[in-house]
Amino acid sequence: MAVLLDPDWLAQRLSSVSVKGIASTTANLIREGQIAIGTQLPAVRTLAEKLGVSPATVSAAWSQLKRQKVIAGKGRGGVWVCGNNVTPGPVRFETIGNYGDNVKANLAMAVPDPALLPDLSEALLKGAKSPALNSYRREPIAPPLLEAIKPGWPVDSGSFMATNGGFEAMNLIVQTLLSPGDRVIIEDPTATRLLDMLDNAGAEILPLPCDEEGPQPDALRLLLNKKPVMFIHQPRTHSATGNTVSKARSAALSQALIHSSILIVEDDGIGELSCHAVWSLGRYYPERTLYVRSYSKAYGPDLRLAVISGPASLLKRIQSWRQFGASWTSRILQEAVAWMLHDPATQQQLQLARKTYAQRRQLLIEALARRGLHLPQRDGLSVCIPVASEQFAMITLAARGIAALPGERCRSAGSQFIRVSTSLIPPQQIASIADALVLATGMDLAAGAKSDI
Template sequence: MVVQTLQSGGATERIAQRITGQTAEAIASSLAGMILDGELKPGKQLPTLRSLSKTAKVPLHFLADAWSVLRDRGLIVTRGRGGSFVADPHHPKTPDGGILTAAAPRFPGWQQTDLVSGQADLSLQLDLRDALLAGLDTDNLHDIRRDQVTVPLREALERTWPFPAQEFSTAGGGTEAVLLSIEAAAPPGSVVAIDEPVIPGIADTMRDLGITPIGVACDTEGPIPASLLAALEQHPTAFVYQPSGPFGRNHAVTQRRANELAALLAETETWIIEDDSLGPLAEDDSVSMGALLPDRVLRVRSYCKAYGIDLRTSALGGSAELIKRARAARSHGIAVNSRILQNALAYLIDGEATTLAIQAARRAYSRRRRNLLEALDAEGLTAEASPEGLMVWVEVADETRALLDLAAHGIVLGEGRRAFLEGTTRGYLRIAVTHLPDDSRLIAELAGTIRQAAAGELRAYLN
């Protein structure tokens, strides 16, 4: 490997600008994103810790700990007083061309890798320290009056919401907020239409609430108007859909399609719930029916995948009537989110460092999705994913057999058929991309094993 020395000033400033947070893990995540995205090339020498500490205004010991994390991940190698260098994340070597063994990337194995849930990669999420400190800066801390949405958060939401909302409110995590909205719109005994494929657990919980879910099929532009029209014949109380399609098989909703759907729904009394589960991770979150049907649309935006689940604050914005019902349904109308967490969320929504971290996470998930799709295609498998999807869907002839054979080899994937309420003639393996390794060899290994399972070849190796 040829060593390339960075110009100290420019590199130091560029890296300093990308650092988010003040912890070793947050700093390591920032640099890991630059390395994995190719912004910092293999073989390049990194700035000294002292120069970076001065420029980034980060304590030296935090940087030292971050360098240790990066070495453990095989992303950098240190040559004593010779300095630290960027390693090749896929073929780690020392700057002089030797094999990097002590600091090889630590892959925990497929048994320890979450390929089902689509939950966020914690190493890509923000350090909340500064946000939580900012959240404490409020004049009415501990006031016994309940603030459903604080002034700073309301102002931040108004600047970033895709349509003029009649009212805003908050709830806990994104799934909680969606279910709360469904409860507000649909009393027991109701029918609710929902776009397919359905997020696992949502349909089962709806049934537990006495609500009957019915599926609406999608094509590449989103819910199909003819399918929604058929569902409307059953007089659903609400229609739930995901504009950015993070769980979708191959779609993201276009504004043209949203307009078509709004025209059909305008002739009904059906509530519309927009499940914005990607939140800030979505490249484009502008698609909505809110401007067309302001009295009937409620958008639920989750920030868990972007900022971390412990923030425990999602936002609801839209129909004042439905928000009023949702507040009443939440713990009999007495529950309210902490002002500290609300103001911390407002701080994150407006933060420049937040934007950089979200862009890095978005690129990482996009890269992992693309790498898996390409590897599956190379194995001759039919696989699809939405443009911003957190799931890759692999078509198989015998879904149950493939899932069982893979599980016997330590690879647990999600069921596909259960996500289609109206049934499907195809079998699918559902693979979450968020925790996939960035090593192309491991992805090729996974794709090859999936191909064997799809062809029924893995059984030959079972005792």
């Protein structure tokens, strides 16, 4: 049974009785070991009376500590200390790749092959000749990059902003436009780090079921009844499933959203490596759509570049929040990407990369089909494989020196699966990897099973 912390003892140590003061002092006491893990904290009303503040003040302080995964519980069951690490971090994402030293084939990270990325030498030299180099002017996007991206941009947006990668763009949106307790519709499954960001912001996640064409419109209509403030989805090649939103599905989603004022956020993480067009909901709702395109996977992760587009009022708020940190993205990197978007040799290399990734993915799909596991022809740097048990699948693969991503890292509900990266899969290991994957499904494949994810 948990030991109940003496409210008088805690009240004496809370010199500041603001939300921030209560939360930070309590966090320090936990971190220093003065409040042990497992200790039950005083009831909200009891502590509020001792401090002479509203119960809402103490409740808000406890909410901050819950978001940091320091305390847990609610209601009559009380709250107790569950951890002493008061620095928030992306819990799901940070556990990807920690598979020990016995991994022969790490297929957990769907990342680009360095050999298929364009040579940055000339591009960086061009970027270093930017006429605005070394200026402290905080412009949202370099004019050459804006000029380069606009002709192929899928949304007629009012404003644009360059950021330090796609995930920074998404984090800026989440941190700026969400408040604790806000409800957010997000496709299920989704990108691991997006779930971490929403948890950190204290948002309530409303998982949206998807099929091979993307989010399901009828399910979206039902979730809109819960008064969410944001809808997040990946508008083309999906990072977990490889699905892409069709033109018809985009139109159906627009109809589901017609009586709503919800903010739409589109995370185009794979960017120009996708083989599909983007059917953005910004075509229907430009006044409330934020579209994010990352250039890291197609042009190079060290470029750390993405672009957000959307209404000027929202980007102004995001830019204002950004002044706490980097303020702007390197003009060298922006103008390097602008040059590559116009460079014929770079674009030819990009076409080769798309073709090569498709061939590697196809080799694994064909190897699995020969063993009775039939997966659909989709896009991206990975394949999604349904399994009877993710735990069984991960143990089975680990015993054979193979690492994969369990579906639990990127889903809130739905069926169990693993994601296997194909972008760096060694050709000479495909047969043995396919054998292991078939065993890992834990299914009877004698009749030729088919994936429904």
